[in-house]
Amino acid sequence: MSVIIGEISYTNILPFFYYLDRDKLQRQQCSFVPQVPAQLNQAMAAGKIDVGGISSFAYAENSTHFTLLPNLSVTSYGPVGSIFLFSKKPLQQLGGAKIALTSSSATSVNLLKVVLEHFYSLEVSYTTMTPDLKKMLVEHDACLLIGDDAILAKHEVGKSYYCYDLGDIWYKHTGLPMTFAVFAVRNETLNEHPSLIGAVYRSFLESKKMSETNQYELMIDDILKTHGGEKKFWDMYFQNLCNDFGEQEQKGLDYFYELLFQMGYLPNQVKTLNIWDAARIVE
Numbered sequence: 080m081s082v083i084i085g086e087i088s089y090t091n092i093l094p095f096f097y098y099l100d101r102d103k104l105q106r107q108q109c110s111f112v113p114q115v116p117a118q119l120n121q122a123m124a125a126g127k128i129d130v131g132g133i134s135s136f137a138y139a140e141n142s143t144h145f146t147l148l149p150n151l152s153v154t155s156y157g158p159v160g161s162i163f164l165f166s167k168k169p170l171q172q173l174g175g176a177k178i179a180l181t182s183s184s185a186t187s188v189n190l191l192k193v194v195l196e197h198f199y200s201l202e203v204s205y206t207t208m209t210p211d212l213k214k215m216l217v218e219h220d221a222c223l224l225i226g227d228d229a230i231l232a233k234h235e236v237g238k239s240y241y242c243y244d245l246g247d248i249w250y251k252h253t254g255l256p257m258t259f260a261v262f263a264v265r266n267e268t269l270n271e272h273p274s275l276i277g278a279v280y281r282s283f284l285e286s287k288k289m290s291e292t293n294q295y296e297l298m299i300d301d302i303l304k305t306h307g308g309e310k311k312f313w314d315m316y317f318q319n320l321c322n323d324f325g326e327q328e329q330k331g332l333d334y335f336y337e338l339l340f341q342m343g344y345l346p347n348q349v350k351t352l353n354i355w356d357a358a359r360i361v362e
């Protein structure tokens with residue numbers, strides 16, 4: 080018996096992982112797989128990962144096979160600070176443009192399609208590439224980066240390009256938050272190991288609460304050692320992200336899924352968000 084936990088390899092997921100008692104979870108036969116979102120999404124769909132953070136888009140693609148864990152997400156109300164379209168031209172002039180998309184993402188690449196095609200009525204072409212701004216912009220007019228790649232690129236070359244925060248654009252057009260990552264578990268795993276998934280879920284919740292209570296301080300001290308940057312920047316970044324998944328966050332996600340279905344980017348409508356009734360957790 081083992082449960083494999085997917086761990087998004089970006090700083091934005093850290094509040095849920097920083098305080099996990101990994102030794103205890105490992106003694107309970109849990110193991111951890113760190114990867115970028117797109118790879119975790121695929122692994123979870125293939126049954127190679129059981130539970131963890133995935134792109135919210137990947138939940139929509141697998142909503143009949145996955146169950147969402149309540150009160151956990153990576154969401155922004157407005158600018159997210161790590162999902163940027165870097166462009167050689169102003170966004171409104173991107174009609175006919177060639178856009179390079181990071182291969183790490185699922186939510187943000189689809190959010191970009193909503194922004195360009197639905198909000199701005201632009202027709203563009205897309206190529207998926209490994210995230211490397213300089214290489215992406217050799218033959219493309221604009222590129223999308225997410226996570227720590229985007230943070231670094233903004234810091235290094237942000238002033239040389241037009242730079243658009245997709246969380247900001249989404250909020251301005253809809254008045255709704257955007258949930259980039261959700262926490263989900265495969266239905267089969269939930270049926271087989273409800274009490275272990277309960278333990279994993281409570282650990283995520285506790286880590287999130289501890290991170291929020293001490294204002295991410297210890298976590299940011301460590302990030303400064305591993306990633307560099309300024310304390311002020313990371314303070315702002317984490318204070319700005321919402322880690323809840325309540326009514327308003329769900330409303331934003333419902334609307335995102337609805338637009339993607341109408342645009343043909345989701346084959347099936349997501350009728351309901353299937354959220355685990357945590358009250359039923361088996362101790």
Ligand SMILES: C=C(O[C@@H]1C=C(C(=O)O)C=C[C@H]1O)C(=O)O
Nearest residue numbers: 134161184185186187226259260
């Ligand atoms: C805020 C971010 O959210 C991430 C974006 C994701 C995506 O675009 O698929 C998936 C998981 C999130 O952790 C980010 O990485 O910048």
